[in-house]
Amino acid sequence: MTEQVRNGLVILQPTSFCNINCNYCYLNDRDKNNRMQLSTVEQIAQRIFESPYFPEEANLLWHAGEPLTVPVSFYEGAISIFNRLNFRKIKLNWCIQTNGTLITPAWCEFFKKQEIDIGVSIDGPQQYHDANRVDRRGKGTFMRVLRGIKLLQDYDISFGVLATISRKNIKSAEAFWDFLVENKIVGVGFNEEEATGTNQSTTLGYNEVLEDYRAFLEALIRKKGDLSRDLIGIREIDNMLDRILQADLPVISDLVTPLATLSFDYLGNISTFSPELLGLVDPRYGNFKFGNVYRNSIEDVLRSPKFHRVNANIQAGVRRCQKSCDYFDICGGGNPSAKLGEHGSFDVAETLNCQLGVKTVFETVARALEHRLEANIGV
Protein backbone atom coordinates (compact mmCIF):
# COMPACT_ATOMS: atom_id res chain seq x y z
CA MET A 1 0.00 0.00 0.00
CA THR A 2 2.81 2.44 0.75
CA GLU A 3 3.92 2.31 -2.86
CA GLN A 4 0.44 3.08 -4.13
CA VAL A 5 -0.85 5.61 -1.65
CA ARG A 6 0.66 8.86 -0.58
CA ASN A 7 -0.79 11.41 1.71
CA GLY A 8 -2.34 14.43 0.03
CA LEU A 9 -3.46 16.51 2.99
CA VAL A 10 -2.90 16.67 6.74
CA ILE A 11 -5.51 18.57 8.72
CA LEU A 12 -4.44 19.79 12.13
CA GLN A 13 -7.12 20.98 14.51
CA PRO A 14 -5.37 23.36 16.92
CA THR A 15 -8.56 23.98 18.86
CA SER A 16 -12.17 22.86 18.84
CA PHE A 17 -13.25 26.41 19.69
CA CYS A 18 -14.72 28.86 17.21
CA ASN A 19 -15.38 32.51 18.03
CA ILE A 20 -18.44 32.58 15.76
CA ASN A 21 -21.48 30.34 15.47
CA CYS A 22 -22.54 29.72 11.87
CA ASN A 23 -26.03 28.33 11.36
CA TYR A 24 -24.80 25.34 9.35
CA CYS A 25 -21.74 24.42 11.43
CA TYR A 26 -21.28 20.67 12.02
CA LEU A 27 -18.68 20.87 14.82
CA ASN A 28 -19.72 19.48 18.19
CA ASP A 29 -17.31 21.23 20.52
CA ARG A 30 -17.07 24.67 18.96
CA ASP A 31 -17.96 26.32 22.27
CA LYS A 32 -15.19 24.51 24.18
CA ASN A 33 -11.78 26.12 24.44
CA ASN A 34 -9.76 22.92 23.95
CA ARG A 35 -6.27 23.61 22.63
CA MET A 36 -3.49 21.54 21.16
CA GLN A 37 -0.25 21.59 23.16
CA LEU A 38 3.15 21.95 21.50
CA SER A 39 4.08 18.56 22.96
CA THR A 40 1.24 17.10 20.87
CA VAL A 41 2.51 18.95 17.79
CA GLU A 42 5.90 17.31 18.40
CA GLN A 43 4.34 13.84 18.56
CA ILE A 44 2.37 14.50 15.35
CA ALA A 45 5.50 15.73 13.56
CA GLN A 46 7.46 12.67 14.63
CA ARG A 47 4.72 10.36 13.40
CA ILE A 48 4.53 12.13 10.06
CA PHE A 49 8.27 12.15 9.44
CA GLU A 50 8.68 8.47 10.32
CA SER A 51 5.83 7.52 7.96
CA PRO A 52 6.48 6.29 4.41
CA TYR A 53 3.29 7.98 3.23
CA PHE A 54 5.03 11.34 2.87
CA PRO A 55 7.64 10.69 0.19
CA GLU A 56 8.43 14.25 -0.87
CA GLU A 57 6.07 16.81 0.51
CA ALA A 58 3.28 17.38 2.97
CA ASN A 59 0.35 19.79 2.75
CA LEU A 60 -0.53 20.81 6.30
CA LEU A 61 -3.74 22.70 6.97
CA TRP A 62 -4.74 24.26 10.30
CA HIS A 63 -8.51 24.08 10.35
CA ALA A 64 -11.58 23.56 12.60
CA GLY A 65 -12.48 25.28 14.98
CA GLU A 66 -11.12 28.75 14.30
CA PRO A 67 -7.31 28.55 14.13
CA LEU A 68 -6.79 32.26 14.86
CA THR A 69 -8.28 31.94 18.34
CA VAL A 70 -4.92 30.33 19.22
CA PRO A 71 -2.02 32.80 19.54
CA VAL A 72 0.56 33.39 16.81
CA SER A 73 3.24 32.10 19.20
CA PHE A 74 1.68 28.62 19.08
CA TYR A 75 2.07 28.41 15.31
CA GLU A 76 5.60 29.83 15.45
CA GLY A 77 6.42 27.08 17.94
CA ALA A 78 4.65 24.40 15.88
CA ILE A 79 6.39 25.29 12.61
CA SER A 80 9.71 25.47 14.39
CA ILE A 81 9.14 21.93 15.78
CA PHE A 82 8.25 20.58 12.33
CA ASN A 83 11.35 22.20 10.82
CA ARG A 84 13.60 20.80 13.56
CA LEU A 85 12.29 17.23 13.20
CA ASN A 86 12.19 17.24 9.41
CA PHE A 87 15.24 15.03 8.99
CA ARG A 88 14.08 13.85 5.56
CA LYS A 89 13.77 17.44 4.32
CA ILE A 90 10.20 16.91 3.14
CA LYS A 91 8.73 20.04 1.57
CA LEU A 92 6.17 21.43 4.00
CA ASN A 93 3.31 23.51 2.58
CA TRP A 94 1.45 25.31 5.38
CA CYS A 95 -2.16 26.48 5.01
CA ILE A 96 -4.69 28.05 7.36
CA GLN A 97 -8.44 28.10 6.78
CA THR A 98 -9.92 30.95 8.83
CA ASN A 99 -13.22 32.75 9.26
CA GLY A 100 -11.19 35.95 8.81
CA THR A 101 -12.68 37.86 11.73
CA LEU A 102 -9.53 37.84 13.86
CA ILE A 103 -6.88 38.77 11.27
CA THR A 104 -4.55 41.48 12.60
CA PRO A 105 -1.30 43.06 11.37
CA ALA A 106 0.59 40.62 13.64
CA TRP A 107 -1.09 37.66 11.89
CA CYS A 108 -0.33 39.15 8.49
CA GLU A 109 3.34 39.51 9.36
CA PHE A 110 3.39 35.87 10.47
CA PHE A 111 1.58 34.63 7.32
CA LYS A 112 4.00 36.53 5.13
CA LYS A 113 7.12 35.43 6.96
CA GLN A 114 6.11 31.75 6.92
CA GLU A 115 4.61 31.88 3.39
CA ILE A 116 1.35 30.37 4.59
CA ASP A 117 -1.48 29.84 2.11
CA ILE A 118 -4.64 31.42 3.46
CA GLY A 119 -8.24 30.46 2.85
CA VAL A 120 -10.94 32.79 4.19
CA SER A 121 -14.51 31.58 4.66
CA ILE A 122 -17.02 34.08 3.29
CA ASP A 123 -20.41 33.38 1.73
CA GLY A 124 -20.56 36.24 -0.76
CA PRO A 125 -22.09 39.70 -0.41
CA GLN A 126 -23.14 40.87 3.05
CA GLN A 127 -26.84 39.98 2.86
CA TYR A 128 -26.00 36.35 2.01
CA HIS A 129 -23.00 36.00 4.30
CA ASP A 130 -24.76 37.48 7.32
CA ALA A 131 -27.75 35.20 6.83
CA ASN A 132 -25.67 32.26 8.06
CA ARG A 133 -22.26 33.31 9.33
CA VAL A 134 -23.16 34.93 12.64
CA ASP A 135 -21.47 35.40 15.99
CA ARG A 136 -22.76 34.07 19.29
CA ARG A 137 -25.13 37.03 19.62
CA GLY A 138 -26.58 36.23 16.21
CA LYS A 139 -24.94 39.26 14.60
CA GLY A 140 -23.55 38.99 11.07
CA THR A 141 -19.77 38.80 10.72
CA PHE A 142 -19.40 40.16 7.17
CA MET A 143 -17.79 43.50 8.04
CA ARG A 144 -15.26 41.82 10.32
CA VAL A 145 -14.31 39.32 7.61
CA LEU A 146 -14.01 42.05 5.00
CA ARG A 147 -11.72 44.00 7.35
CA GLY A 148 -9.53 40.88 7.60
CA ILE A 149 -9.48 40.51 3.80
CA LYS A 150 -8.45 44.13 3.36
CA LEU A 151 -5.62 43.62 5.84
CA LEU A 152 -4.37 40.60 3.88
CA GLN A 153 -4.43 42.69 0.72
CA ASP A 154 -2.63 45.59 2.43
CA TYR A 155 0.14 43.13 3.27
CA ASP A 156 0.10 41.71 -0.28
CA ILE A 157 -0.77 38.24 1.04
CA SER A 158 -2.28 35.81 -1.42
CA PHE A 159 -5.49 34.13 -0.32
CA GLY A 160 -8.56 32.39 -1.67
CA VAL A 161 -12.05 32.15 -0.27
CA LEU A 162 -14.30 29.23 0.55
CA ALA A 163 -18.04 29.80 0.38
CA THR A 164 -20.74 27.52 1.67
CA ILE A 165 -23.66 27.26 -0.71
CA SER A 166 -26.99 27.10 1.06
CA ARG A 167 -30.52 27.98 0.05
CA LYS A 168 -29.76 31.54 1.20
CA ASN A 169 -27.15 32.27 -1.48
CA ILE A 170 -27.71 29.68 -4.23
CA LYS A 171 -29.46 32.27 -6.41
CA SER A 172 -26.84 34.95 -5.89
CA ALA A 173 -24.32 34.02 -8.61
CA GLU A 174 -24.15 37.37 -10.36
CA ALA A 175 -23.93 39.33 -7.13
CA PHE A 176 -21.36 36.81 -5.93
CA TRP A 177 -19.20 37.34 -9.00
CA ASP A 178 -19.43 41.13 -8.70
CA PHE A 179 -18.45 40.79 -5.05
CA LEU A 180 -15.33 38.78 -5.98
CA VAL A 181 -14.31 41.31 -8.64
CA GLU A 182 -14.94 44.35 -6.45
CA ASN A 183 -12.91 42.88 -3.65
CA LYS A 184 -10.09 41.60 -5.86
CA ILE A 185 -10.57 38.01 -4.74
CA VAL A 186 -8.79 35.66 -7.14
CA GLY A 187 -9.76 32.16 -6.03
CA VAL A 188 -13.02 30.72 -4.76
CA GLY A 189 -14.25 27.27 -3.85
CA PHE A 190 -17.81 26.26 -3.05
CA ASN A 191 -18.79 23.75 -0.38
CA GLU A 192 -22.41 22.67 -0.35
CA GLU A 193 -24.14 22.83 3.02
CA GLU A 194 -24.17 19.24 4.29
CA ALA A 195 -26.33 17.39 6.73
CA THR A 196 -23.55 16.18 8.99
CA GLY A 197 -22.54 16.36 12.65
CA THR A 198 -24.60 18.87 14.59
CA ASN A 199 -26.12 20.23 11.37
CA GLN A 200 -28.76 17.53 11.10
CA SER A 201 -30.45 18.80 7.96
CA THR A 202 -29.45 20.92 4.99
CA THR A 203 -31.38 23.82 3.51
CA LEU A 204 -30.41 22.40 0.11
CA GLY A 205 -32.80 19.46 0.44
CA TYR A 206 -35.52 21.01 -1.72
CA ASN A 207 -36.87 19.93 -5.10
CA GLU A 208 -35.34 22.43 -7.50
CA VAL A 209 -31.90 22.53 -5.90
CA LEU A 210 -30.07 20.85 -8.80
CA GLU A 211 -31.51 23.30 -11.34
CA ASP A 212 -30.65 26.19 -9.04
CA TYR A 213 -27.05 25.03 -8.58
CA ARG A 214 -26.62 24.48 -12.30
CA ALA A 215 -27.96 27.99 -12.94
CA PHE A 216 -25.55 29.30 -10.30
CA LEU A 217 -22.53 27.71 -12.00
CA GLU A 218 -23.71 28.67 -15.49
CA ALA A 219 -24.06 32.29 -14.41
CA LEU A 220 -20.50 32.23 -13.02
CA ILE A 221 -19.18 30.81 -16.30
CA ARG A 222 -21.07 33.51 -18.24
CA LYS A 223 -19.62 36.20 -16.00
CA LYS A 224 -16.17 34.69 -16.26
CA GLY A 225 -16.40 34.88 -20.04
CA ASP A 226 -14.29 31.80 -20.66
CA LEU A 227 -13.33 28.63 -18.87
CA SER A 228 -9.70 29.47 -18.18
CA ARG A 229 -8.62 30.14 -14.64
CA ASP A 230 -7.33 33.59 -15.52
CA LEU A 231 -8.29 36.36 -13.12
CA ILE A 232 -10.62 34.40 -10.87
CA GLY A 233 -10.21 30.70 -10.32
CA ILE A 234 -13.36 28.77 -9.45
CA ARG A 235 -12.28 25.53 -7.86
CA GLU A 236 -15.25 23.42 -8.95
CA ILE A 237 -14.99 24.51 -12.57
CA ASP A 238 -11.19 24.33 -12.72
CA ASN A 239 -11.05 20.88 -11.11
CA MET A 240 -13.75 19.49 -13.38
CA LEU A 241 -12.08 20.98 -16.44
CA ASP A 242 -8.82 19.34 -15.40
CA ARG A 243 -10.59 16.05 -14.81
CA ILE A 244 -12.28 16.08 -18.23
CA LEU A 245 -9.08 16.98 -20.01
CA GLN A 246 -7.12 14.34 -18.08
CA ALA A 247 -9.69 11.60 -18.35
CA ASP A 248 -7.10 9.08 -19.51
CA LEU A 249 -5.61 9.09 -16.01
CA PRO A 250 -7.16 6.87 -13.34
CA VAL A 251 -9.05 8.76 -10.67
CA ILE A 252 -8.12 8.30 -7.03
CA SER A 253 -10.32 9.86 -4.38
CA ASP A 254 -8.48 10.96 -1.27
CA LEU A 255 -11.74 10.83 0.65
CA VAL A 256 -12.06 7.04 0.32
CA THR A 257 -8.37 6.09 0.27
CA PRO A 258 -6.98 5.15 3.70
CA LEU A 259 -4.37 7.65 4.96
CA ALA A 260 -4.57 9.82 1.83
CA THR A 261 -6.16 12.45 4.06
CA LEU A 262 -5.13 12.49 7.71
CA SER A 263 -6.78 14.51 10.46
CA PHE A 264 -5.38 15.16 13.95
CA ASP A 265 -7.41 16.76 16.75
CA TYR A 266 -6.07 18.82 19.66
CA LEU A 267 -5.40 15.66 21.70
CA GLY A 268 -3.46 13.95 18.91
CA ASN A 269 -6.26 11.59 17.91
CA ILE A 270 -5.90 10.36 14.35
CA SER A 271 -8.58 9.94 11.72
CA THR A 272 -8.65 9.45 7.98
CA PHE A 273 -11.08 9.58 5.01
CA SER A 274 -13.40 12.64 5.12
CA PRO A 275 -11.96 15.20 7.55
CA GLU A 276 -15.40 15.85 9.04
CA LEU A 277 -15.40 12.32 10.50
CA LEU A 278 -12.87 13.20 13.20
CA GLY A 279 -15.43 15.22 15.18
CA LEU A 280 -18.40 12.91 14.63
CA VAL A 281 -19.98 10.32 16.89
CA ASP A 282 -22.28 7.81 15.25
CA PRO A 283 -24.61 5.26 16.88
CA ARG A 284 -23.26 2.43 14.68
CA TYR A 285 -19.55 3.17 14.70
CA GLY A 286 -18.96 5.32 17.77
CA ASN A 287 -16.30 7.89 16.95
CA PHE A 288 -13.86 7.78 14.05
CA LYS A 289 -10.63 8.09 16.00
CA PHE A 290 -8.39 5.26 14.80
CA GLY A 291 -5.38 5.95 16.99
CA ASN A 292 -3.50 8.59 18.96
CA VAL A 293 -0.04 9.94 18.22
CA TYR A 294 1.10 9.33 21.81
CA ARG A 295 0.50 5.59 21.40
CA ASN A 296 0.29 4.84 17.70
CA SER A 297 2.20 5.33 14.50
CA ILE A 298 0.26 6.36 11.43
CA GLU A 299 0.62 2.82 10.08
CA ASP A 300 -1.01 1.50 13.28
CA VAL A 301 -4.26 3.04 12.02
CA LEU A 302 -4.35 0.31 9.39
CA ARG A 303 -4.25 -2.34 12.16
CA SER A 304 -7.10 -0.85 14.19
CA PRO A 305 -10.21 -3.11 14.25
CA LYS A 306 -12.43 -0.02 14.12
CA PHE A 307 -10.58 1.18 11.04
CA HIS A 308 -11.09 -2.20 9.39
CA ARG A 309 -14.84 -2.08 10.00
CA VAL A 310 -15.19 1.49 8.75
CA ASN A 311 -12.90 0.90 5.77
CA ALA A 312 -14.79 -2.25 4.76
CA ASN A 313 -18.07 -0.31 4.74
CA ILE A 314 -16.56 2.66 2.90
CA GLN A 315 -15.06 0.41 0.23
CA ALA A 316 -18.40 -1.43 -0.11
CA GLY A 317 -19.96 1.99 -0.75
CA VAL A 318 -17.29 2.77 -3.34
CA ARG A 319 -18.05 -0.51 -5.12
CA ARG A 320 -21.72 0.43 -5.18
CA CYS A 321 -20.77 3.74 -6.77
CA GLN A 322 -18.58 1.97 -9.32
CA LYS A 323 -21.35 -0.43 -10.22
CA SER A 324 -24.25 2.00 -10.37
CA CYS A 325 -22.95 5.45 -11.19
CA ASP A 326 -22.03 6.72 -14.65
CA TYR A 327 -19.97 9.47 -13.02
CA PHE A 328 -17.64 7.14 -11.11
CA ASP A 329 -14.71 7.80 -13.41
CA ILE A 330 -14.70 11.48 -12.57
CA CYS A 331 -15.46 11.06 -8.88
CA GLY A 332 -13.85 7.93 -7.50
CA GLY A 333 -16.46 6.94 -4.93
CA GLY A 334 -18.20 9.85 -3.20
CA ASN A 335 -17.75 11.47 0.17
CA PRO A 336 -18.08 9.11 3.18
CA SER A 337 -19.17 11.83 5.61
CA ALA A 338 -21.99 12.85 3.25
CA LYS A 339 -23.06 9.21 2.87
CA LEU A 340 -23.15 8.80 6.63
CA GLY A 341 -24.88 12.13 7.21
CA GLU A 342 -27.57 11.58 4.59
CA HIS A 343 -28.14 7.81 4.80
CA GLY A 344 -26.67 6.75 8.15
CA SER A 345 -24.31 4.35 6.35
CA PHE A 346 -21.11 4.34 4.31
CA ASP A 347 -22.37 1.41 2.26
CA VAL A 348 -24.51 3.47 -0.08
CA ALA A 349 -23.90 5.20 -3.39
CA GLU A 350 -25.56 8.46 -4.32
CA THR A 351 -25.93 11.49 -2.06
CA LEU A 352 -27.09 15.06 -2.52
CA ASN A 353 -23.41 15.93 -2.20
CA CYS A 354 -22.73 13.81 -5.34
CA GLN A 355 -25.68 15.27 -7.21
CA LEU A 356 -24.48 18.79 -6.58
CA GLY A 357 -20.70 18.54 -6.32
CA VAL A 358 -20.07 15.95 -9.05
CA LYS A 359 -23.02 15.47 -11.37
CA THR A 360 -24.25 19.06 -11.61
CA VAL A 361 -20.72 20.42 -11.88
CA PHE A 362 -19.85 17.92 -14.62
CA GLU A 363 -23.04 18.62 -16.58
CA THR A 364 -22.49 22.36 -16.41
CA VAL A 365 -18.81 22.30 -17.38
CA ALA A 366 -19.27 19.62 -20.05
CA ARG A 367 -22.16 21.55 -21.64
CA ALA A 368 -20.09 24.74 -21.67
CA LEU A 369 -17.21 22.86 -23.31
CA GLU A 370 -19.46 21.16 -25.85
CA HIS A 371 -21.06 24.46 -26.75
CA ARG A 372 -17.68 26.14 -27.22
CA LEU A 373 -16.23 23.30 -29.25
CA GLU A 374 -19.30 22.98 -31.46
CA ALA A 375 -19.26 26.75 -32.08
CA ASN A 376 -15.53 26.45 -32.71
CA ILE A 377 -14.75 28.92 -29.92
CA GLY A 378 -12.13 26.66 -28.37
CA VAL A 379 -11.70 25.62 -24.75
Next chain:
Amino acid sequence: MSEVLKDTNLSPDGCMSPEKPNSVLGRINRIRRLSGIEAGILKMTGTFAEFRQGLGGHTVFNKKSFDQFKQKAEDKPKK
Protein backbone atom coordinates in the same frame (compact mmCIF):
# COMPACT_ATOMS: atom_id res chain seq x y z
CA MET B 1 -30.63 8.13 -32.49
CA SER B 2 -33.08 5.31 -33.11
CA GLU B 3 -34.80 3.62 -30.20
CA VAL B 4 -33.06 0.38 -31.12
CA LEU B 5 -29.62 1.88 -30.68
CA LYS B 6 -30.43 3.79 -27.54
CA ASP B 7 -28.69 2.39 -24.47
CA THR B 8 -26.36 0.22 -26.48
CA ASN B 9 -22.69 0.50 -27.18
CA LEU B 10 -23.43 1.12 -30.84
CA SER B 11 -22.86 4.50 -32.41
CA PRO B 12 -25.64 6.07 -34.58
CA ASP B 13 -24.26 4.39 -37.71
CA GLY B 14 -24.42 1.04 -35.99
CA CYS B 15 -20.67 0.65 -35.50
CA MET B 16 -19.23 -0.47 -32.22
CA SER B 17 -17.93 2.40 -30.14
CA PRO B 18 -15.97 2.10 -26.92
CA GLU B 19 -18.63 3.88 -24.92
CA LYS B 20 -22.19 5.09 -25.22
CA PRO B 21 -22.02 8.48 -26.92
CA ASN B 22 -24.23 10.18 -24.37
CA SER B 23 -22.60 8.56 -21.34
CA VAL B 24 -20.23 10.58 -19.17
CA LEU B 25 -17.19 8.85 -20.67
CA GLY B 26 -18.59 9.19 -24.19
CA ARG B 27 -19.02 12.92 -23.75
CA ILE B 28 -15.60 13.30 -22.16
CA ASN B 29 -13.93 11.46 -25.01
CA ARG B 30 -15.77 13.55 -27.58
CA ILE B 31 -14.68 16.74 -25.83
CA ARG B 32 -11.11 15.47 -25.74
CA ARG B 33 -11.20 14.65 -29.44
CA LEU B 34 -12.71 18.00 -30.40
CA SER B 35 -10.42 20.01 -28.17
CA GLY B 36 -7.30 18.42 -29.56
CA ILE B 37 -6.25 16.93 -26.23
CA GLU B 38 -5.78 13.52 -27.76
CA ALA B 39 -3.66 14.97 -30.54
CA GLY B 40 -1.59 16.81 -27.96
CA ILE B 41 -2.68 20.23 -29.26
CA LEU B 42 -3.99 21.44 -25.94
CA LYS B 43 -1.45 21.43 -23.16
CA MET B 44 -2.22 19.51 -20.01
CA THR B 45 -2.15 21.40 -16.77
CA GLY B 46 -1.88 18.51 -14.33
CA THR B 47 1.29 17.31 -12.73
CA PHE B 48 0.19 14.19 -10.87
CA ALA B 49 0.49 10.73 -12.33
CA GLU B 50 -3.11 10.16 -11.39
CA PHE B 51 -5.91 12.62 -10.96
CA ARG B 52 -6.67 13.16 -7.31
CA GLN B 53 -10.16 13.98 -6.15
CA GLY B 54 -10.70 15.30 -2.66
CA LEU B 55 -7.73 17.59 -2.22
CA GLY B 56 -9.77 20.61 -3.17
CA GLY B 57 -12.31 20.29 -0.42
CA HIS B 58 -10.34 22.09 2.20
CA THR B 59 -7.69 24.01 0.33
CA VAL B 60 -8.82 26.45 -2.23
CA PHE B 61 -5.85 28.37 -3.27
CA ASN B 62 -2.46 28.06 -4.80
CA LYS B 63 0.12 30.75 -5.09
CA LYS B 64 0.69 30.10 -8.78
CA SER B 65 -2.71 31.45 -9.83
CA PHE B 66 -2.26 34.48 -7.59
CA ASP B 67 1.13 35.21 -9.12
CA GLN B 68 -0.37 34.84 -12.61
CA PHE B 69 -3.15 37.22 -11.64
CA LYS B 70 -0.70 39.76 -10.32
CA GLN B 71 1.46 39.45 -13.42
CA LYS B 72 -1.54 40.01 -15.67
CA ALA B 73 -2.58 43.06 -13.67
CA GLU B 74 0.95 44.46 -13.91
CA ASP B 75 1.13 43.73 -17.64
CA LYS B 76 -1.99 45.75 -18.35
CA PRO B 77 -1.17 49.17 -19.82
CA LYS B 78 -1.67 51.89 -17.27
CA LYS B 79 -4.25 54.50 -18.21
